[in-house]
Amino acid sequence: MAAGPPNDTGLSDGGKNVGRLIRTWCALAVAALAAACATVPDAPAGPSLDAIEASLARDIATLSDDSFAGRYPGTPGEAKTRAWLIDRFVELGLAPGAGDGDWTQDFTLVRHTPATEPGSVTAGATRAGRSLRFSDDILASQPGADRATIADVPMVGLAPDVETLRPGALANRALVLPASELARLGAELETAEPKVIVLTSADRESHERAARLFESGRWRLDSDKRDLALMLLSPEDSARLRGLIGSNARRHPDGLGVISYDTILDLRFEQAAERIDTANIIGRLPGTVEGAGAVLLLAHWDHLGDQCGPPAAQDRLCNGAVDNASGLAVMAEALRLATREGPLERDLIVLATSAEELGLLGAEAFVADAPVPLPTIAAAFNFDTMAVAPRGAPVVAVGAEETPLAYGISEVARSLGREVVSSVQADAFLRRQDGWVFLREGVPAVWATSTLADEKAFEAFLDGPYHGAGDEFGPALEMGGAAEDVLLHAGLIRYFGSLQTYPGAAG
Ligand SMILES: [Zn+2]
Structure with missing residues (x-):
């Protein structure tokens, strides 16, 4: 049984909803x-x-x-x-059931976390012939990718009043977004399919809060599938980007709440990857x-x-009997x-x-x-x-x-x-x-x-x-x-x- 997400009510409500057993309608339906x-x-x-x-x-x-x-x-x-x-x-x-006479269906798991070596992330922005290179204090991640190159991508923002986005509205765009807005717009952003989301932070505190998003990677199947790329700018870099974009940003002609910044992003990064080779066992009758x-x-x-258990505990083996x-x-x-x-x-x-x-x-x-x-x-x-x-x-x-x-x-x-x-x-x-x-x-x-x-x-x-x-x-x-x-x-x-x-x- 897998652990729930941290706020999963199944475990965190102390079980107050546990097992309020209700007879199903089945008993009646069965008779009929x-x-x-x-x-x-x-x-x-x-x-x-x-x-x-x-x-x-x-x-x-x-x-x-x-x-x-x-x-x-x-x-x-x-x-x-x-x-x-x-x-x-x-x-x-049973006979082998995985195909080709095999018992095992082999696959690989991967977990990506931000690389820590200097130079593993480089990024810059260009507008009207002016360029800036962001400091090394950048975090970037794209679950599923060992490395990513996001070159020559137009940067856009969202109109302050925007609540819904058309699917694909941000395709091949780099969306600049205050980190504090990410949770509110979450699902909306995914269907809008931006190439990358550039998170800006107003101060150290919001920067640190957002940085936690990048720290612990999740295990996933190692495949060609890539999740959304995210990049986080320090408060200083966020201010420099605002300075470059300036205030004369114009609304995108599609009138759907996407603001063009006439600014181009270049981002390259590598991630640290751990991999596990494992297998399902399959039989067939x-x-x-x-x-x-x-x-x-x-x-x-x-x-x-x-x-399992604290590092100092005598028995840390997770036997998993149940x-x-x-x-x-x-x-x-x-x-x-x-x-x-x-x-x-x-x-x-x-x-x-x-x-x-x-x-x-x-x-x-x-x-x-x-x-x-x-x-x-x-x-x-x-x-x-x-x-x-x-x-x-x-x-x-x-x-x-x-x-x-x-x-x-x-x-x-x-x-x-x-x-x-x-x-x-x-x-x-x-x-x-x-x-x-x-x-x-x-x-x-x-x-x-x-x-x-x-x-x-x-x-x-x-x-x-x-x-x-x-x-x-x-x-x-x-x-x-x-x-x-x-x-x-x-x-x-x-x-x-x-x-x-x-x-x-x-x-
Ligand atoms: Zn379990």
């Missing part, structure tokens, strides 16, 4: 529709919950062992995790009906490595139970993602280069942070309302004596789990779990071991809800893997 719909197939007699817990315990204990070193991408912990996953996938009867599409199961294998050894364990056991009597009609694709904790990046890498066309995925189920609630918890199906899967999930849950409930928490975590990346692409993806259905247990987890050295395996680890979620998912895999019970969204 039941006559028209196929029923849930009987599950073959299965193992006891105790036996399932024992099987989960084995996988969780192994994956969260100190020898896996917190499963950070690009480390020996990754190599060990990969080997374990491939063995486990073979044991489950072909279905019996060709062209019937696929059910996708996914769980992230990565965690936070060995940097987050997310438990997800991998529940996924494997549900798959085993669902396919005991052979393959299903639909293909099963089993995906262990990397770099979820760094921003759902393994899921992004999968959808960017999926081994099957995304529209052929009839249903996707994400397994994240599963070992939290005890037995007897209902089910929260995060994302289900945005998919055609809600009815079937309720049916399967009901056949197992469980109820699907909604939770305010579900909204807070919708965008913090891998399923979100699939939903965004139109793939129906649901995180169905007991975890969010037990408000107290979930809050205790967030306030306690979550993303800390204490997320370890031990006799006290609660696996009751996880074991019931194994049975739920075995049922879901059979239900959505069958053309009889789930013909498809339009069926």
Whole structure:
């Protein structure tokens, strides 16, 4: 489960909205529709919950062992995790699913931060034959680019009263903007597509505040995609630029609030880059009906490595027993139970993602280069942070309302004596789990779990071991809800893997 943004209400509101459980409308709708719909197939007699817990315990204990070193991408912990996953996938009867007979879908992550060497940024402006070169006290960044050259770009400003900008209005322009205006105009600026935004600062304080934007880079997929370029001028350079532009700036003839400064910007800079080579592990069990599409199961294998807790702490290893050894364990056991009597009609694709904790990046890498066309995925189920609630918890199906899967999930849950409930928490975590990346692409993806259905247990987890050295395996680890979620998912895999019970969204 990925950390939220700093102001994410999911964690910072102290959980006051947590788990206000509301019965969904499903119970009523199910009664009304039941006559028209196929029923849930009987599950073959299965193992006891105790036996399932024992099987989960084995996988969780192994994956969260100190020898896996917190499963950070690009480390020996990754190599060990990969080997374990491939063995486990073979044991489950899967074939390599990444294409070309490979188990791994390789990709590279990159994080850019401003270069610190002198001369790594040079910039100047020219107007009517007069030139100025900015001091070395410039910050420049463009996430995704090792270096950038922005030459001969006209500088423009915004009319003071402007509130909306036409898409593309700033294409191939350098927008000069007081740093204090950036937050207010954020989304508007992105669609206006300026080549670069030149942030000016009025004083040291506003300069320092804006400088923080440039300091910590975010991990992203290493690709040709570049984000918006930003440059920050010191108060002194800001004053020099104002002097060069002067006060006789005229309104741009398009009359849409863009002011031409008749001034040209030249900017060149390099950035410091860190890179990590990592991989998703993908297995596949072909279905019996060709062209019937696929059910996708996914769980992230990565965690936070060995940097949990304060530097002086004795144990800093982020074992990630709950987050997310438990997800991998529940996924494997549900798959085993669902396919005991052979393959299903639909293909099963089993995906262990990397770099979820760094921003759902393994899921992004999968959808960017999926081994099957995304529209052929009839249903996707994400397994994240599963070992939290005890037995007897209902089910929260995060994302289900945005998919055609809600009815079937309720049916399967009901056949197992469980109820699907909604939770305010579900909204807070919708965008913090891998399923979100699939939903965004139109793939129906649901995180169905007991975890969010037990408000107290979930809050205790967030306030306690979550993303800390204490997320370890031990006799006290609660696996009751996880074991019931194994049975739920075995049922879901059979239900959505069958053309009889789930013909498809339009069926
Ligand atoms: Zn996490």
